Amino acid sequence: MQAQPAAPVPPLRSPRMVGPLPPAVAAAVWRGSExxxxxxxxxxxxxxxxxxxxxxxxxxCHALAEVLSPQPAVLEWRLLGPALRQVVAKGGQVVVVGPPRQPHLPGLVHEGLDPAQLVWIQADTPAERLWVTEQLIKSGSAGALVAWVPQVRQEQIRRLQVGAQSGAGLVFLCRPEAAQHEASAAPLRVHARFGLDWELHVQVFKRRGPVHAGLVTLPSVPGGLASVLTPRLLRPSQFFLPRENPHAVGRLAPRSTPLSRLAPH
Structure with a gap:
């Protein structure tokens, strides 16, 4: 049987240049590098x-935002407090679900959160936290929702994200930093930790756009402490910096001769 010759490969067509898009279309187009x-x-x-x-x-709004941190309910209030204060100022309610630690009301009041507009729902089991969070998202009754869901699964986050798209309030899911290596349907994910000088180090490791490789440093002294801390205590890192003068007061001078070789007096 005689082999048939291969069909000729058509030449590649050069891409056609597209003119300017209509303004309405251009506003809806997003490029991955931006x-x-x-x-x-x-x-x-x-x-x-x-x-x-x-x-x-x-x-x-209309989407989930994940906040990952080393210890739950320690720095989330300091990171989210300025945004929650804006929600309260507009008459919205802030609902927190399943915080591992009891919210410190005096500190929240200092941050501008009215206790009358703060609703605390203590849900103990993962199933209770998930159910309450999902119902609050569906109802759209909260101006801001902060839920601690350390054991939530990927498919559950996807369901919460679908529900959040129809709401108008902020929705924050607080999770442990180990979840950074897990997939998530949340379009925005940040990792936050403490710095030595009271600041917060935040990395936006998932967002709509290019990868954020650096850290954002935010000065964040806990509420009420800024007025009582001395300038030295506002910068604790200075106590750990090496001294330029090795013979400065408070630092032992290097010993060049062993004690056993010193002549008796």
């Missing part, structure tokens, strides 16, 4: 440096 500007509304994080790294310039 920081996304969301169509839905956002609420400023209260930190100018952080807003610069968040798509749209703030925490997104």
């Amino acid at each position: 920081l996304g500007s969301v169509v839905s509304s956002v609420v400023s994080s209260g930190w100018a440096l952080l807003d610069h790294e968040l798509p749209g310039g703030g925490w997104p």
Whole structure:
């Protein structure tokens, strides 16, 4: 049987240049190399440096935002407090679900959160936290929802994200930092930890746009302490810096001769 010759390969066509898009279409087109500007509304994080790294310039509405940290319910209030204060100022309620530690009301009042607009729902089991969070998202009754869900699964987060798209309030899921290596349907994910000088180090490791490789440093002295801390205590890192003068007071001079070789007097 005689082999048939292969069919000729058609030449590649050069891409056609497309003219300017209509304004309405251009506004809806997003390029992966650019920081996304969301169509839905956002609420400023209260930190100018952080807003610069968040798509749209703030925490997104109509979507989930994950906050990962080494210890639960320690730094979340300091990171989210400025945004929650804006929600309360507009008459919205802040609902917290399953915080591992009891919210410190005097500290929250110092941050501008009215206790009358703060609802605390203590849900102990993972199933209770998930159910309450999902019902609150569906109802859309909260101006901001902060839920601690350390054991939530990927498919559950996807269901919460679908529900959040129809709501108008902020939705934060607080999870352990080990979840950074897990997939998640949340379009915005940040990792936050403490610095030595009372600051917060925040990495936006998932967002709509290019990868954020650096850290955002946010000055964040706990409420009420800024007025009582001395300038030295505002910078604890200075106590750990090496001294330039090795013979300065408070530092032992290097010993060049062993004690056993010193001549008796």
